Amino acid sequence: MGDKSYIQNPHLSGMTVDELYHIGLNTNDDLKTIFSDVKFVCLGGSSGRMEKFAKLLQDRLREEGLNCGSEIKNLSKTDRYVMYKAGPVLSVNHGMGIPSISIILNELIKLLHYANARDVVFFRLGTSGGLGTEPGTVVVTKNAVNELLKPQYEQIILGKRVSHSSELDSKLTAELLACNREDFAVVSGDTMCTLDFYEGQARLNGAFCDYESEDKMSYLQKVYEAGVRNIEMESLCFAAMCRRAGIPAAVVCVALLNRLRGDQLNHSPEDRRDYENRPMKLIISYIIQQLTKNGQK
Ligand code: R2B
Numbered sequence: 001m002g003d004k005s006y007i008q009n010p011h012l013s014g015m016t017v018d019e020l021y022h023i024g025l026n027t028n029d030d031l032k033t034i035f036s037d038v039k040f041v042c043l044g045g046s047s048g049r050m051e052k053f054a055k056l057l058q059d060r061l062r063e064e065g066l067n068c069g070s071e072i073k074n075l076s077k078t079d080r081y082v083m084y085k086a087g088p089v090l091s092v093n094h095g096m097g098i099p100s101i102s103i104i105l106n107e108l109i110k111l112l113h114y115a116n117a118r119d120v121v122f123f124r125l126g127t128s129g130g131l132g133t134e135p136g137t138v139v140v141t142k143n144a145v146n147e148l149l150k151p152q153y154e155q156i157i158l159g160k161r162v163s164h165s166s167e168l169d170s171k172l173t174a175e176l177l178a179c180n181r182e183d184f185a186v187v188s189g190d191t192m193c194t195l196d197f198y199e200g201q202a203r204l205n206g207a208f209c210d211y212e213s214e215d216k217m218s219y220l221q222k223v224y225e226a227g228v229r230n231i232e233m234e235s236l237c238f239a240a241m242c243r244r245a246g247i248p249a250a251v252v253c254v255a256l257l258n259r260l261r262g263d264q265l266n267h268s269p270e271d272r273r274d275y276e277n278r279p280m281k282l283i284i285s286y287i288i289q290q291l292t293k294n295g296q297k
């Protein structure tokens with residue numbers, strides 16, 4: 001990306017102080033000293049998972065003799081989001097759903113801009129419902145699509161519908177698929193992003209449901225036939241915002257269940273932990289490979 005700015009907002013340069021309100025930092029903080037070396041930003045839903053990711057990654061960076069930074073501590077000053085730094089990698093939680101990930105992405109993109117960070121890559125590592133995809137399988141997203149199966153993230157801005165493409169970086173996706181050396185299946189396919197976990201994902205087990213099991217199955221079958229291999233709630237916004245900022249980005253989610261077989265998440269805590277670790281393992285392998293390749297030892 002070279003010197004091209006991640007932000008496209010002429011109003012920011014006229015502000016004396018910009019508050020990154022939801023992480024409790026502002027432009028009076030020494031953002032350059034702390035964040036100018038960031039090369040990867042990894043986002044996932046839960047705060048605990050992203051702390052664990054930062055610690056696992058730090059151990060691997062240390063083992064490889066790479067810059068692993070100092071003690072892992074939360075750099076966010078609010079209880080909305082957590083943010084950890086291990087060497088050149090930020091690990092941040094995004095909460096659940098598009099509004100939550102949109103807020104933290106706005107503030108992270110501005111943070112990197114103010115810190116003068118360059119050539120940064122973003123990852124979302126998460127959980128999802130598989131579609132014809134067995135539990136534990138990791139899906140690397142080809143493209144994020146909306147509930148109408150279009151690769152478009154739609155926002156209402158000033159009372160008007162505005163669409164941005166949610167197509168992802170095919171080179172990064174291919175590199176991630178190629179670096180899988182782990183003992184679990186990794187597949188590529190489209191990811192459908194919804195605004196809701198229950199009716200929005202054609203479940204029969206929410207508080208409300210006005211359709212029959214057959215309607216659900218024929219819808220999910222149609223979505224599967226269109227190339228979708230998993231369903232979650234953030235990829236569309238994540239892909240579109242990174243694309244708009246000119247940031248290469250990838251989405252790596254484990255399937256917790258196969259939605260063609262059921263709706264309930266009822267696996268054991270051990271299986272859940274094992275499954276949740278899988279996207280982390282793939283992304284850690286990729287990051288180590290890239291840092292080693294670039295001779296940053
Ligand atoms: C996957 O899991 C969460 C819902 O349980 C949501 O954040 C998502 O995308």
Ligand code: URA
Pocket residue numbers: 127128129130197201231232233256
């Ligand atoms: N996350 C989702 O959004 N859907 C699922 O089915 C599982 C995890």
